[in-house]
Amino acid sequence: MDKRSSGVIYSAVSTVGDDVGNSFELESRHTAVSEIGIEVVEAAVVVRNAEKWYKVKKPVISGLNMTVPSGCIYALLGSSGCGKTSLLSCIVGLRNLNKGSVWVFGEKPGTNDVGIPGRNVGYMPQETSLYDEFTVWETLSYFGTFSGMTKEQVGTEFKVLVNLLDLPPLIRRVGTLSGGQRRRVSFAAAMIHNPQLLILDEPTVGIDPLLRQQIWAYLTKLVTRKNTTVIITTHYIEEARQANMVGVMRNGKMIAEESPQNLIHHFTTEENGPLETAVLKLCKEDAIEENENGQGQVKQRRRRNSRRRVSTWDIELDTKKRLTVQSQEVKMPTVDKESDERSLTRSWARIKALARKNIIILLRNYPLLLFVILIPSIEMIFMGIAFGYEPKHLKIGVVNQEVNNTICSNYIPPLGKCDLSHLSCSYLSHIDSDEVELERFESEQYAVNAVHSGKVWGYLIFPQNFSNDIYQSMVAGAKDEQLLSSRKIIGKFDETNKHISGTIKAALYSALSDFTSNFLSKCGINPKRKQSSLRYRSPIYGSDIKDMSVYATPSMAIGALFFFPIISIGIRYIDERQSGVLERSLVAGVRTWEISAAYLISEFFVLLTQEVFVLGVLTFIAEIKTEGSVLLVLGLFLLTGYCGVSLGFLLGSVCSEKIEVAILALAAFMPNVLLSGIFWPVQGMPEIVQDLVKLMPCTLPGESVRSIISRGWGLTHSNVWPGFVAVISHMVLYLLLTILLHKIKAKL
Numbered sequence: 147m148d149k150r151s152s153g154v155i156y157s158a159v160s161t162v163g164d165d166v167g168n169s170f171e172l173e174s175r176h177t178a179v180s181e182i183g184i185e186v187v188e189a190a191v192v193v194r195n196a197e198k199w200y201k202v203k204k205p206v207i208s209g210l211n212m213t214v215p216s217g218c219i220y221a222l223l224g225s226s227g228c229g230k231t232s233l234l235s236c237i238v239g240l241r242n243l244n245k246g247s248v249w250v251f252g253e254k255p256g257t258n259d260v261g262i263p264g265r266n267v268g269y270m271p272q273e274t275s276l277y278d279e280f281t282v283w284e285t286l287s288y289f290g291t292f293s294g295m296t297k298e299q300v301g302t303e304f305k306v307l308v309n310l311l312d313l314p315p316l317i318r319r320v321g322t323l324s325g326g327q328r329r330r331v332s333f334a335a336a337m338i339h340n341p342q343l344l345i346l347d348e349p350t351v352g353i354d355p356l357l358r359q360q361i362w363a364y365l366t367k368l369v370t371r372k373n374t375t376v377i378i379t380t381h382y383i384e385e386a387r388q389a390n391m392v393g394v395m396r397n398g399k400m401i402a403e404e405s406p407q408n409l410i411h412h413f414t415t416e417e418n419g420p421l422e423t424a425v426l427k428l429c430k431e432d433a434i435e436e437n438e439n440g441q442g443q444v445k446q447r448r449r450r451n452s453r454r455r456v457s458t459w460d461i462e463l464d465t466k467k468r469l470t471v472q473s474q475e476v477k478m479p480t481v482d483k484e485s486d487e488r489s490l491t492r493s494w495a496r497i498k499a500l501a502r503k504n505i506i507i508l509l510r511n512y513p514l515l516l517f518v519i520l521i522p523s524i525e526m527i528f529m530g531i532a533f534g535y536e537p538k539h540l541k542i543g544v545v546n547q548e549v550n551n552t553i554c555s556n557y558i559p560p561l562g563k564c565d566l567s568h569l570s571c572s573y574l575s576h577i578d579s580d581e582v583e584l585e586r587f588e589s590e591q592y593a594v595n596a597v598h599s600g601k602v603w604g605y606l607i608f609p610q611n612f613s614n615d616i617y618q619s620m621v622a623g624a625k626d627e628q629l630l631s632s633r634k635i636i637g638k639f640d641e642t643n644k645h646i647s648g649t650i651k652a653a654l655y656s657a658l659s660d661f662t663s664n665f666l667s668k669c670g671i672n673p674k675r676k677q678s679s680l681r682y683r684s685p686i687y688g689s690d691i692k693d694m695s696v697y698a699t700p701s702m703a704i705g706a707l708f709f710f711p712i713i714s715i716g717i718r719y720i721d722e723r724q725s726g727v728l729e730r731s732l733v734a735g736v737r738t739w740e741i742s743a744a745y746l747i748s749e750f751f752v753l754l755t756q757e758v759f760v761l762g763v764l765t766f767i768a769e770i771k772t773e774g775s776v777l778l779v780l781g782l783f784l785l786t787g788y789c790g791v792s793l794g795f796l797l798g799s800v801c802s803e804k805i806e807v808a809i810l811a812l813a814a815f816m817p818n819v820l821l822s823g824i825f826w827p828v829q830g831m832p833e834i835v836q837d838l839v840k841l842m843p844c845t846l847p848g849e850s851v852r853s854i855i856s857r858g859w860g861l862t863h864s865n866v867w868p869g870f871v872a873v874i875s876h877m878v879l880y881l882l883l884t885i886l887l888h889k890i891k892a893k894l
């Protein structure tokens with residue numbers, strides 16, 4: 147008989163007519179025999195008929211039963227991939243079983259304030275799952291906060307753990323620690339709040355033998371002194387001898403639950419032989435059974451089940467949280483309920499810790515900081531400098547059949563004289579050379595060749611008697627049809643770029659208008675007589691400047707402020723998920739909405755910095771004057787950023803890889819930027835498309851921001867408030883979808 151410090155003692159008794167061999171009796175302070183002769187086991191964790199599968203319906207856990215007596219060390223053994231971690235994740239409430247039941251302290255995880263996930267469980271995942279940017283102290287107080295610990299309480303516990311685990315100095319960054327040191331900090335983080343149930347997934351990997359021994363000794367003390375229940379997985383089978391009970395899993399099934407001594411006793415020839423040999427023999431035996439088929443297999447299984455005293459039949463708890471199967475009753479002790487776990491005060495404390503974590507990570511991760519804060523602003527600077535301005539120095543050819551090109555090149559318009567010679571040169575001199583540059587050609591063929599070779603965008607041809615014809619039609623008032631048509635300047639353009647050809651034509655018309663007024667007034671004719679009957683006065687909103695920057699840059703800012711947070715949050719969220727810290731926090735009692743809320747709080751500072759930068763770029767670099775309320779613009783920018791943050795969450799929850807987030811964000815970026823009226827007015831689209839694009843997140847906010855900046859309209863204007871409503875609706879929709887997705891995932 148082996149007396150372990152846990153106080154749980156298992157001893158073998160003779161078999162009860164079972165050809166497999168043995169039956170065992172559990173004697174402990176958690177095991178008793180009732181008056182009617184039923185064995186009563188006090189169990190902290192009970193799993194019955196468990197089935198778990200992931201995406202494909204091939205179970206990784208199948209028909210599994212498990213009984214973990216309370217106040218003991220339970221070592222869960224099994225080959226890699228047999229489903230240990232999956233089982234543990236269902237016990238801590240990270241995942242749900244597809245079939246069967248789990249009870250922890252008499253409750254299903256996640257129900258009735260059992261504190262699991264939460265304060266009553268400590269979970270050390272297989273990976274170290276810590277934030278590299280945190281110091282050792284920050285790590286421990288981060289996880290301590292989730293359990294409602296004060297800084298002083300964390301400090302006291304730290305003093306205990308630092309000696310036991312030989313923890314590195316408090317101020318060391320986790321990212322600079324060795325693998326073994328990280329594992330020790332991870333271990334400490336799981337134990338800092340003294341949970342009733344401690345779940346350790348391979349805690350001793352990479353830790354030296356001496357420290358391993360210390361850890362086992364500590365666990366044994368913990369179990370004895372505080373009645374903690376410890377479930378530990380390990381691939382070092384021999385160290386499981388120190389456990390009170392060993393559960394052996396194979397292919398998703400529990401094939402034995404015994405004390406290590408009983409396993410050794412029944413599966414090895416030596417009294418104190420290696421546990422590894424016993425486990426190996428047990429697994430081989432199970433494999434042989436599995437290979438048998440038909441009825442025989444079922445019989446064998448039932449025999450084995452009776453040996454393990456685990457039933458595979460449907461079991462439900464009775465009203466007193468007891469479970470009776472054949473000759474065994476499993477009692478489930480209750481633990482202190484965490485009635486305040488869901489209170490707003492506790493939530494707020496967790497949100498603050500999460501938000502602080504986000505800010506620390508950002509501030510200590512310079513490339514991330516650069517990406518999140520500076521890049522959007524730098525890109526907006528480029529936008530402000532370069533985007534939306536009219537094209538300049540566009541080259542066109544001139545074929546002048548009226549005068550020699552050299553004469554036109556040296557032409558100086560005579561001051562104040564009604565000069566009727568070289569009017570083609572006079573017209574050309576009115577063309578703004580900043581907008582349109584002239585290249586002279588001897589013949590039309592040369593000009594055509596220049597267009598074909600891409601040197602010029604088109605050309606103008608002046609007829610031979612251009613000056614005389616102009617004089618005849620404008621001054622002398624000739625009405626001859628042939629004359630009227632012959633006096634025309636002929637223009638031919640490369641129309642593949644409508645913006646360029648449109649700009650050139652506008653410049654040529656403007657020059658013609660100046661030339662006509664100038665010529666007529668010099669020749670004593672009131673220019674108004676020849677002016678078009680359509681007159682434009684100064685604009686109601688905006689200016690006469692032809693640049694598109696006033697139109698495009700504010701809505702481009704909306705696009706940038708929406709898309710950068712998508713990528714930044716999506717990638718950061720996936721990073722947290724992949725590192726396992728997120729799952730760890732969820733086991734510590736954090737809820738999904740609290741993670742979202744913390745991001746919304748910490749991103750406030752990031753978004754505000756971005757917005758102030760962007761507004762500065764619009765005002766001082768793009769020189770766009772805000773006619774309306776600057777606060778309203780900032781408010782819309784902020785909401786747009788938050789909308790991007792929410793979509794980032796959604797993508798971070800949907801995708802499993804960062805590259806997927808980047809691809810999806812890019813896929814969403816193109817239609818949003820191209821169709822939301824930033825580059826092309828929505829009015830230019832078919833009506834049905836106009837209605838559809840208004841549903842996109844940047845369309846109505848883009849219209850709003852233009853209306854505030856360029857027209858000075860307020861929030862109550864029908865062009866402004868829909869932008870705010872749209873952006874808030876999108877944000878709420880994304881957040882709700884994220885929470886829904888997490889709920890669905892938890893059920894998988």
Ligand SMILES: Nc1ncnc2c1ncn2[C@@H]1O[C@H](COP(=O)(O)OP(=O)(O)OP(=O)(O)O)[C@@H](O)[C@H]1O
Pocket residue numbers: 200201206224225226227228229230231232233272
């Ligand atoms: N999230 C998941 N999605 C799909 N399959 C998964 C997922 N997690 C685990 N699996 C699969 O389930 C099976 C059991 O994995 P699990 O991690 O539970 O095994 P394990 O016994 O803990 O292995 P190890 O000892 O190597 O940690 C494996 O085949 C694994 O690939």
